[in-house]
Amino acid sequence: MILNVDLASEVPIYQQLRDRIVEAIADGVLTEGSSLPATRSLAADFGINFHTVNKAYDLLRQQGLIRLNRKTGAVVTPTAADPSFHPEWTARARTLLAEAVAKGIPADEILTTCRSVLDSFGTTLPEDTP
Amino acid sequence: MILNVDLASEVPIYQQLRDRIVEAIADGVLTEGSSLPATRSLAADFGINFHTVNKAYDLLRQQGLIRLNRKTGAVVTPTAADPSFHPEWTARARTLLAEAVAKGIPADEILTTCRSVLDSFGTTLPEDTP
């Protein structure tokens, strides 16, 4: 699994890690039961501190996307219904969509972009999970 | 204009202000030429520091959504084409959409939500601009 993280970005590293892993799950690169690298080894790969990876994994756990076990490591969980997710997500989507509208992008073009992004998910074959 | 800002939120106040103003522009509550409140008076309304409002206005100016003039104050600018906006926005949309997909929301439901949010914009009549 290749995670595209920019150490020089203004976006916090732990946030980028979280985002890339969420996208990998949406993409189908990571599926239910897939193991994520151990915090220390992923940290070593990027040349960052393992506490930073820990923080990203902790966010994903809080969001219910992965489960963390000692020895077994981080594992992608089956998707569970979460009633509080939809309204909270919609509020964030509203802000993002408003930004595009305010910049003068036509609503149908915005929707088309969303559709093509959604279509791009799941087209990637899952990697072998060791 | 009523801006819903939560001082106790973990989201920075200047960010919330920016978000609410962007949404007001998308909504049509603020249109080209609309004046925003003066930094000091808006700060007084919320009981916050005027530097915080200043930061929000500065973000909006950087994004090309408002123009700041001495004496005249902050004014909503006509929307101008911005070639760097679309790809940058799409990247952020990708992360947000991935989150919904990873949480198991079906793609068509996500699109429907986006469509209804977009439809909700522009249905509000512009306020009088004094």
Next chain:
DNA sequence: CTATTTGTTCTATAACTTGTAGAGCAAAGG
């Protein structure tokens, strides 16, 4: 012209966040 309103810029400070660092504990598995 003068006075006022408004954005702009400067310094300063306290609290919180980010990322690094190291030590050590705790449990699951081979």
Next chain:
DNA sequence: CCTTTGCTCTACAAGTTATAGAACAAATAG
């Protein structure tokens, strides 16, 4: 038993957030 792994603790430097006050600069209103 022992290794691997998550987890927790303390600590530190650098940056961000929000507050605070002072003063400058330009444009408008009277």
